[in-house]
Amino acid sequence: MEPVFLFKKLISRLIFPLPLTLQMVLLGLVLLVFGKRKAGFFFVFLGAGLLGGMAVEPVADRFLQSIEQQYQPINERLGHNVPYVVVLGGGHDSQDNFPPTSQLGSSSLSRVVEGVRMAGLHPEAQLIFSGGRINDPVPHSQVAALAALQLGVEPHRILTESEALDTEDEARAVKEMVSGKPFILVTSASHMPRAMQIFRYHGMNPVPSPADYLAREKQYTPWSYFPSARGLEKMERVFYERLGLAWASIRGIIPAETVD
Structure with a gap:
């Protein structure tokens, strides 16, 4: 590392x-x-x-x-074809007796689910999962891809990148994979502003699709x-x-x- x-x-x-x-x-x-x-x-x-x-x-x-709240969710199909949906890595803990969806951390699972939702809205798109080995022998992208398979995504629609350690690494890797084509970027809502800035710095302008909102509007109790x-x-x-x-x-x- x-x-x-x-x-x-x-x-x-x-x-x-x-x-x-x-x-x-x-x-x-x-x-x-x-x-x-x-x-x-x-x-x-x-x-x-x-x-x-x-x-x-x-x-x-x-x-x-x-x-x-800087970026809002996508609730309907975009008005043009989307070749790729890119899901940024989060965290996981490999457990041989656990399904991939249970190995993912809560943020990572939310990102994968949002990526699968975007793939459903855009059946022409391929899903790209990124993330390398961080404190785990198995690349994060591999676990995320297996989770997407279990959630019903066809194998031929899934691509992985397994070397990136942080968001900047992911941006560089994704740039090579998408080759200038438009794509939807999926990550946690709190991470999206930073991710968008980094991807723009590397010459890309993805469509943001935030997930994993933690600070939602709600009624507070005295507790x-x-x-x-x-x-x-x-x-x-x-x-x-x-x-x-x-x-x-x-x-x-x-x-x-x-x-x-």
Whole structure:
């Protein structure tokens, strides 16, 4: 696995909501041990307060909706033929006794289902699944393709790309596979803004078909305003995508104003 890829993953994990706030609390405790009471209590309460606030689901939804709502789902067939539907990789865990649909993570399964839905609306299209080996001996694209087969897609309609480790790798690989032809791009709604920027940077202009919406419009109950693992999961998605945009901006792949 490439050192740059590992470095990105390590740094991002250190500044996700949970580890970041726990580091603040730990710093505060260390300061207290060394007699720095004022600074110590400041960091302890800052870390605990931020963690509790970010884990409130309505708060997380507000931040996540600003990312997810940039692109809307496709609810009917496009007015022209679509040669390809490209489904970007997510995550999976290989289990020999599990069907492919159960090996995929929730985001990945949502992407595959959306890709199959697009293939149903566009029977002339081939499905391209991308994604290589990340912490698993089996390429992600292979598991996604097997899931699509189980969901009724004909084998001759499925293509795979099994080397890409991140979205930029996928964009380069897909560019070669589609050879300038139009295509629908399927990925999670929160990932779609970054994916579209990267694909455009590489000279493509796909039709976005977002899936896996997490921050949906709904009525909150009083219990929704208590910190929860679900709220923290959504805020982690916000951090992940903002960090991804920032990294792409630093490298000049996307405009700096996109990160705002």
